[in-house]
Amino acid sequence: MSNILMIVTGADSLTMKDGSEHPTGFWAEELVTAHRDLVAAGHHVTIATPGGVTPTVDAGSLDAATVGGQDAADAFAAYLASIAHELAAAVPVADVDPAGFAAVVIPGGHGPMSDLAFDANVGRVLVAANGAGTIIAPFCHGPAALLSAKLADGSNAFAGRRLTVFTDEEERTGGTGENTPWWVETALRDAGVVVESAAPWSDHVVVDGNLITGQNPQSSASVARRVLEALAA
Numbered sequence: 001m002s003n004i005l006m007i008v009t010g011a012d013s014l015t016m017k018d019g020s021e022h023p024t025g026f027w028a029e030e031l032v033t034a035h036r037d038l039v040a041a042g043h044h045v046t047i048a049t050p051g052g053v054t055p056t057v058d059a060g061s062l063d064a065a066t067v068g069g070q071d072a073a074d075a076f077a078a079y080l081a082s083i084a085h086e087l088a089a090a091v092p093v094a095d096v097d098p099a100g101f102a103a104v105v106i107p108g109g110h111g112p113m114s115d116l117a118f119d120a121n122v123g124r125v126l127v128a129a130n131g132a133g134t135i136i137a138p139f140c141h142g143p144a145a146l147l148s149a150k151l152a153d154g155s156n157a158f159a160g161r162r163l164t165v166f167t168d169e170e171e172r173t174g175g176t177g178e179n180t181p182w183w184v185e186t187a188l189r190d191a192g193v194v195v196e197s198a199a200p201w202s203d204h205v206v207v208d209g210n211l212i213t214g215q216n217p218q219s220s221a222s223v224a225r226r227v228l229e230a231l232a233a
Contacts, residue, residue, distance in 0.1 A: 001043055003043070011111040022110065028058070030140055032080065047091065058111070061076070096125050104134060113141060119148050143166075163195060164206040164214065204216075205222045
């Protein structure tokens with residue numbers, strides 16, 4: 001059994017380009033799938049958020065029309081209810097010693113665009129984990145957190161690494177559209193990361209050493225599977 005750190009956004013809104021507030025949080029399918037599959041395989045998951053706040057689920061990720069039917073929405077909601085005590089007991093990221101974990105998993109939702117991308121404590125954990133060769137697995141908007149991983153010279157710790165992320169095209173056509181305040185894919189490219197995208201909404205995972213990334217919610221199960229394979233290896 002391994003100890004897994006799951007860093008989850010603590011944000012419940014995203015300030016849009018026009019200054020309006022867009023309600024958000026973490027994406028249910030992504031957190032549920034990763035948590036469920038890792039725990040089912042016998043691993044222990046510790047949830048951490050900025051400030052230790054209880055994370056908020058994006059209401060849109062529990063909408064039946066969005067997630068493929070009422071049964072799926074109900075299943076996600078039921079699983080979140082079953083781990084409500086874990087979510088409420090989230091550890092502050094500032095208190096995390098990454099040396100105690102075999103993997104760092106970061107689900108998405110638009111929330112990471114509000115906090116994880118700019119959080120120095122998240123950056124500290126990621127830089128240390130990456131330096132130790134720890135598995136790092138952000139997916140969908142989760143890779144926004146990698147933008148916080150700055151080295152002493154100001155460069156990004158993941159510059160030159162291959163990954164995938166929720167694409168700008170997916171954002172425009174099925175995300176928050178042209179009112180999006182900034183584009184995660186573009187920001188990662190600007191930070192020197194090599195983004196490898198597949199067709200919109202396809203199940204797509206990129207593995208580059210200890211870095212395992214998924215493009216969108218459809219990739220959630222595949223990311224979890226690749227993390228489990230890496231842990232087993």
